[in-house]
Amino acid sequence: MKRKRSPRAVFLVGFMGAGKSRVGRALARRLGWRFLDLDRRLEAHTGRSIAQMFRQSGEAAFRRAETEVLKKLLRELQTSRGTVVALGGGVPAQPANRRLLRGRLTVFLDVPVRTLWQRCRAGRGKRPLVKDAAGFRRLYVARRPRYLAAAVRVREAGRSPQQLAAEIAQRLGFGITTGSRPQENP
Numbered sequence: 053m054k055r056k057r058s059p060r061a062v063f064l065v066g067f068m069g070a071g072k073s074r075v076g077r078a079l080a081r082r083l084g085w086r087f088l089d090l091d092r093r094l095e096a097h098t099g100r101s102i103a104q105m106f107r108q109s110g111e112a113a114f115r116r117a118e119t120e121v122l123k124k125l126l127r128e129l130q131t132s133r134g135t136v137v138a139l140g141g142g143v144p145a146q147p148a149n150r151r152l153l154r155g156r157l158t159v160f161l162d163v164p165v166r167t168l169w170q171r172c173r174a175g176r177g178k179r180p181l182v183k184d185a186a187g188f189r190r191l192y193v194a195r196r197p198r199y200l201a202a203a204v205r206v207r208e209a210g211r212s213p214q215q216l217a218a219e220i221a222q223r224l225g226f227g228i229t230t231g232s233r234p235q236e237n238p
Contacts, residue, residue, distance in 0.1 A: 075217055
């Protein structure tokens with residue numbers, strides 16, 4: 053009998069404000085894996101915040117840098133095991149990134165747009181694509197089909213990051229609970 057190989061990484065996708073980083077940390081802790089946030093990795097790579105990148109270089113340059121950092125991360129993951137990665141909300145919307153992520157284990161954190169708007173509107177300065185409710189909704193609707201292409205879809209339904217992490221682990225066939233603190237790398 054051939055044994056199924058465990059994935060090297062789980063990639064969390066979803067719209068801004070979905071809680072990918074919080075759930076990612078909880079999932080990494082539950083699995084005893086390390087946690088990476090692509091947005092933090094991108095900021096470390098460029099030496100600028102996401103808002104600064106958008107303001108100084110524009111969205112197209114930001115997306116190119118995001119893809120380069122994703123490529124570098126995927127090369128790194130070829131020789132490592134056990135990593136939970138929170139991807140930026142726009143990553144799956146880019147064709148090049150979808151090609152890079154093809155065949156990888158992705159999990160969509162599905163949160164109602166009204167909840168996302170409530171979470172994001174207070175941080176408008178930090179989130180360059182949050183301008184008004186109508187534009188926010190249009191962007192959400194445009195990106196949603198890309199998120200739905202994920203291998204697993206988990207609805208938030210008001211649950212805590214720990215509860216969502218438990219569901220993800222169960223749905224992925226990981227029954228492990230370690231309670232250890234995840235390693236976090238920029």
